[in-house]
Amino acid sequence: MRIYTSKLCKSFSCLFFLLFVSIAAQAQSGSITGTVTTSDGAPAPFVNIIVKELNKGTSAKEDGTFQLNNIREGNYIVFTKFMGLQTQEKAVHVLSGQTVTLDFILTESGRQLQEVMVTGYQTLNEQSTAIGKIAIKPMDLPQSVVTINEEVIARSQSLRLSDVLQNVNGVYQMGNSGGYQEELAGRGFNFGSSNTFKNGYRFNNGIMPEISALERVEVLKGSNAILFGNVAAGGVINLVTKKPKFENGGEVALRVGSYDFYKPSLDIYGSVNNNDKIAYRINTSYENAGSFRDEVQSERFYINPSLLFKPSEKLEVLLEGDYLKDERVPDYGIGAIDYQIPDVPRSRFIGVPWSNYTAEQKTASATVTYKLHPNWQLRGVASAQDYSSDLFANARPNTGGNMVQPNGDWNVNINRSKVNENYYLAQLDLTGKFATGKIAHNLLFGADADKYDTENTAFNSLLNYSTINIFDPNKYEARHDIPDLSVKEIRQNPIGRFGVYVQDLISLTEKVKLLAGVRYTYQQTDENESRQTDDAFTPRFGVVYQPAKTTSIFASYANSFNLNSGIDVNGNNLAPSFVDQYEAGIKNDLFNGLLSANLTVYRIVNSNMAQAVVPAPVDRPTAKELAGEVTSRGVELDLQTRNFHGFSFIGGYSYNDTRYTKSNTYEENSRLRYNPSHTANASLFYTLTSSTAWNGLSLGLSSFYIGDRIAGRNPRLTTPNDTWRTMPVPDFFQFDAHAAYTLNRLTLRVKVSNLLNKLSYYVHDDNSINPIAPRMLSTTISYKL
Structure with a gap:
């Protein structure tokens, strides 16, 4: 195989040219970042943070952090919204090319607190899957279901699908065919191309899929023949790629x-x-x-x-x-x-x-x-x-x-x-x-x-x-000629x-x-x-x-x-x-x-x-x-x-x-x-x-x-x-x-893999x-x- 240095340089140049264009296009805007916590100091995930004048918002991550990008220079009112937590407003002045830090400490509302526990956070048993073809929460499904989301993939710096599946027990790598294909299986049965999906349709797993583009990985263990026909008995894997957003x-x-x-x-x-x-x-x-x-x-x-x-x-x-x-x-x-x-x-x-x-x-x-x-x-x-x-x-x-x-x-x-x-x-x-x-x-x-x-x-x-x-x-003595x-x-x-x-x-x-x-x-x-x-x-x-x-x-x-x-x-x-x-x-x-x-x-x-x-x-x-x-x-x-x-x-x-x-x-x-x-x-x-x-x-x-x-x-x-x-x-x-x-x-991010060698x-x-x-x-x- 011939891999040329020029190809590497060209690829780097193209990507960083795109980076330069993206940054230049957004140079006239600023950002708002911060953390949302509750009164006891715990992170408040999934709280909505909204810029009132722009009707633009985002949601806090699981660690309570949030970030709003591409905010034009000016004065704004930013408020929080989440059932079970009292709404809070703060004024902010955004400057072009700068980031403003804005933290919120929210007090629980006892009258609505019980509702928050039901609707505010999606647990493992509340995340319906796209591969199921119909929105059914896992709690209502007589089947084992696991979803690994983008945050888990990013924080573990997953490079291959096998890295992601290390978070899913019972689904495992059983071989490494020539280093170009990961042979995956579950419950004793091989997952061939009939069992591997991307965005709901089959893909040929003779090529290792790209992980950096994934929003989540869904695993439906057990039988899925009713949905897809002749699939192996152990389960199916669905890779969901990142989707377009209206927020820049x-x-x-x-x-x-x-x-x-x-x-x-x-x-x-x-x-x-x-x-x-x-x-x-x-x-x-x-x-x-x-x-x-x-x-x-x-x-x-x-x-x-x-x-x-x-x-x-x-x-x-x-x-x-x-x-x-x-x-x-x-x-x-x-x-x-x-x-x-x-x-x-x-x-x-x-x-x-x-x-x-x-x-x-x-x-x-x-x-x-x-x-x-x-x-x-x-x-x-x-x-x-x-x-x-x-x-x-x-x-x-x-x-x-x-x-x-x-x-x-x-x-x-x-x-x-x-x-x-x-x-x-x-x-x-x-x-x-x-x-x-x-x-x-x-x-x-x-x-x-x-x-x-x-x-x-x-x-x-x-x-x-x-x-x-x-x-x-x-x-x-080694041979280096390539036969025909x-x-x-x-x-x-x-x-x-x-x-x-x-x-x-x-x-x-x-x-x-x-x-x-x-x-x-x-x-x-x-x-x-x-x-x-x-x-x-x-x-x-x-x-x-x-x-x-x-x-x-x-x-x-x-x-x-x-x-x-x-x-x-x-x-x-x-x-x-x-x-x-x-x-x-x-x-x-x-x-x-x-x-x-x-x-x-x-x-x-x-x-x-x-x-x-x-x-x-x-x-x-x-x-x-x-x-x-x-x-x-x-x-x-x-x-x-x-x-x-x-x-x-x-x-x-x-x-x-x-x-x-x-x-x-x-x-x-x-x-x-x-x-x-x-x-x-x-x-x-x-x-x-x-x-x-x-x-x-x-x-x-x-x-x-x-x-x-x-x-x-x-x-x-x-x-x-x-x-x-x-x-x-x-x-x-x-x-x-x-x-x-x-x-x-x-x-x-820094990762040391196989720490004990x-x-x-x-x-x-x-x-x-x-x-x-x-x-x-x-x-x-x-x-x-």
């Missing part, structure tokens, strides 16, 4: 870190021509980085423009674009030797240095929302996505029988593959609230259609390109899918609610001249009992399906495998919403898993049958607090056990690979809000735990020897330390063993526009 503002930032990491970014938003009908937002970033792995480097560029039109109170149109290019040296780590992880330096790279992985993803989407009635809404989504990748690199160690020898010798083969994929989606949802007598309904009725046009190009491999030794890189591989075959794989679904949340009483629905999905899969059609009904049913408004007890059943390739003993296409999911739990908002504590137990059973017929028929040696069974069981605990006297906490624990409970291929009760039995997470942050010189200082410590896992290859009953073996992967704790300081518009691995089979990153330092400086 933004942020420019620069992140630098260990191993030559540089990442400038820019986020600007505001109204077009200062009207209240059209707003815009542009997020863009550039990343250039080395690695703790020798000879590995990467380069990324991302831009996300969006426009919001509000021509009337009833109609809203959101247009969004998304472009990401990722180029890097693929790194499959090291290979096992006789199913043991070899002892080599953490930094050792055994691939060919000229290898390259280039991926591009382009997306355009339109979301139209129309309010038919105060209680009824019609929402349509259309999106188109183009994804392409080109992988030209050494083969993984230990593939195709080309094993790493006990002395460390390995014959390097060269592979190449290309993928071009176009994805189209159209979706229409009708949502509404109504009553039949004393019974209230929250109805979702919708239909969606999507289509994949995929072209896979395979190249002829080059065998024995070179020989290396993983223990002694100087044993053999010819095309072996091009395979077309179009997929068309249609679904229609209905769901109703029925409130029988204030305490008892039922959620019921069903989806019908039809899918047609073509591969060259072969066509397969599948259809399935996937029901969902759940009951919720709320003895109090702050407590919810639920139980649910849902059914999902997996499509199967191959034929049975009669030569017919295999039918889908159906997966039954059972879930129960309790959700609590304790201490007037200070602490959300949720406990969930689940059982997931794929009782008709596809597996090879044994013994294989002579006339159909590759025949399969739906006779296997995989069972996943587990328990999850989610904890989250709101800001309390400057403190905030997120934590949790999960236990999962996923095994083959019936199989004629694998040993019964054998454990599935890559899935940790235990995961845990905890992060504690403290922000000083008192009027001292240290006001604006924030300190934090976060940790997560990945339990023991197995990799390698599950032993097969059809091969009664040690050809197939599993290998243990050690568990590990990782601790990260955080510090931040905010002064007016400027914020400096722990060593462990993410492993795929026995051929891709990638060590986790060592202790690293990263610093981000950002400026609010």
Whole structure:
């Protein structure tokens, strides 16, 4: 891969030119910043701060701080507004290019205080998700739901999606495919591209998404087949990008870190021509980085423009674009030797240095929302996505029988593959609230259609390109020439899918609610001249009992399906495998919403898993049958607090056990690979809000735990020897330390990741063993526009 210094300079120049233009355009305005606290000194989050003369305002963050930018020079009255707290007004004089500090100390109003506890702060159990297609608070949903917001993402300096998901127990990284893709899973099941969404539509997770542009990450655990069709059983992840705002503002930032990491970014938003009908937002970033792995480097560029039109109170149109290019040296780590992880330096790279992985993803989407009635809404989504990748690199160690020898010798083969994929989606949802007598309904009725046009190009491999030794890189002379591989075959794989679904949340009483629905999905899969059609009904049913408004007890059943390739003993296409999911739990908002504590137990059973017929028929040696069974069981605990006297906490624990409970291929009760039995997470942050010189200082410590896992290859009953073996992967704790300081518009964040320099691995089979990153330092400086 070739990464030129000039490209880096140009990207920096462009971003900082945009910064200069943004600052110059706003040089004739000033800012108002400050902190809102209650009479006992605690932060007062979500209080509205409004400039009376401009009818312009903002809301205080969880630590009570606020900032109003782009205020024209002049005299103003600024007042606070929040149910349960007495209104307060203050006069202020704003000068161009200067920031005025304005603090408020508010007194509680006893008459309205109880209302504040219900409406003033959204707890973990009150934040409805966009991915659910209908506004249902998690407290009313018989399903485990977690949302990680922008503040958590920013304060932890999350760089990759796996960093964000460290705050979500039970969802974890199980592999690191070549360093260019994070393999994610939940509840024992892999999250492929069918389980990963951006703004409600699927995206190809062969490319690592950009995190700096995210407003929040939503995780719906368990079954979601009623909403999306054939998705894996463990759950879905939805990335929500930052949306346009009618208030002018933004942020420019620069992140630098260990191993030559540089990442400038820019986020600007505001109204077009200062009207209240059209707003815009542009997020863009550039990343250039080395690695703790020798000879590995990467380069990324991302831009996300969006426009919001509000021509009337009833109609809203959101247009969004998304472009990401990722180029890097693929790194499959090291290979096992006789199913043991070899002892080599953490930094050792055994691939060919000229290898390259280039991926591009382009997306355009339109979301139209129309309010038919105060209680009824019609929402349509259309999106188109183009994804392409080109992988030209050494083969993984230990593939195709080309094993790493006990002395460390390995014959390097060269592979190449290309993928071009176009994805189209159209979706229409009708949502509404109504009553039949004393019974209230929250109805979702919708239909969606999507289509994949995929072209896979395979190249002829080059065998024995070179020989290396993983223990002694100087044993053999390295080759640096780039071979020319010819095309072996091009395979077309179009997929068309249609679904229609209905769901109703029925409130029988204030305490008892039922959620019921069903989806019908039809899918047609073509591969060259072969066509397969599948259809399935996937029901969902759940009951919720709320003895109090702050407590919810639920139980649910849902059914999902997996499509199967191959034929049975009669030569017919295999039918889908159906997966039954059972879930129960309790959700609590304790201490007037200070602490959300949720406990969930689940059982997931794929009782008709596809597996090879044994013994294989002579006339159909590759025949399969739906006779296997995989069972996943587990328990999850989610904890989250709101800001309390400057403190905030997120934590949790999960236990999962996923095994083959019936199989004629694998040993019964054998454990599935890559899935940790235990995961845990905890992060504690403290922000000083008192009027001292240290006001604006924030300190934090976060940790997560990945339990023991197995990799390698599950032993097969059809091969009664040690050809197939599993290998243990050690568990590990990782601790990260955080510090931040905010002064007016400027914020400096520092993070030390893997504080104890722990060593462990993410492993795929026995051929891709990638060590986790060592202790690293990263610093981000950002400026609010």
